[in-house]
Amino acid sequence: MQASEHLSDPAGLPAPLRRCVDGFTALADTGATEQEFVQQGGALLAALVARDDWLPPAQARPDPQYYRQYLLYRDPAARFSIVSFVWGPGQHTPVHNHTVWGLIGMLRGAETAQDFAFVADGSLVASGPPQRLEPGAVAAVSPTLGDIHQVRNAHDDRVSISIHVYGADIGAVDRSVFAPDGTAKPFRSGYSVPA
Numbered sequence: 001m002q003a004s005e006h007l008s009d010p011a012g013l014p015a016p017l018r019r020c021v022d023g024f025t026a027l028a029d030t031g032a033t034e035q036e037f038v039q040q041g042g043a044l045l046a047a048l049v050a051r052d053d054w055l056p057p058a059q060a061r062p063d064p065q066y067y068r069q070y071l072l073y074r075d076p077a078a079r080f081s082i083v084s085f086v087w088g089p090g091q092h093t094p095v096h097n098h099t100v101w102g103l104i105g106m107l108r109g110a111e112t113a114q115d116f117a118f119v120a121d122g123s124l125v126a127s128g129p130p131q132r133l134e135p136g137a138v139a140a141v142s143p144t145l146g147d148i149h150q151v152r153n154a155h156d157d158r159v160s161i162s163i164h165v166y167g168a169d170i171g172a173v174d175r176s177v178f179a180p181d182g183t184a185k186p187f188r189s190g191y192s193v194p195a
Contacts, residue, residue, distance in 0.1 A: 014054040028079040049105035058194035062088040068192040078169040092152030100167040101142035106133040109160025
């Protein structure tokens with residue numbers, strides 16, 4: 001992969017990623033439901049993160065200050081996108097939502113995710129215990145499954161990398177980050193540019 005391309009042609013992808021893209025494309029072509037994407041797509045992502053020999057170095061580079069979100073593939077019709085999240089030691093997201101289904105597969109290291117829910121006064125509180133993802137594990141988010149969380153690198157001394165698949169071009173989706181009082185601030189994540 002060239003560092004500057006936003007890929008929409010699976011032909012140039014590493015073979016394991018290409019197989020994953022082909023599987024998600026086939027699902028999208030059938031008009032799969034969110035549940036089918038989560039179940040069948042979860043299996044496709046699990047197969048991808050079961051091995052750690054395919055991610056190009058340019059999409060695995062951390063930043064010393066901020067986590068990175070590199071675009072690996074975007075469906076030409078924006079039905080799904082695949083990104084690598086690269087977490088420097090101790091890095092984390094703000095509390096945020098997605099507005100579309102998403103799958104998270106742990107490739108390298110580990111991350112923890114804390115779900116949040118609104119309570120009667122409109123504020124956000126942690127919902128349940130944090131979930132820790134180790135290599136090979138896959139988790140799902142969506143407006144129907146639970147869509148608001150905060151994610152962090154579980155390690156303070158090394159990089160962690162997860163591979164995410166979303167039901168849209170996630171870099172262009174209008175989303176929100178949340179303050180503890182429930183106040184939402186709109187954002188679009190965009191993508192990090194590989195060095």
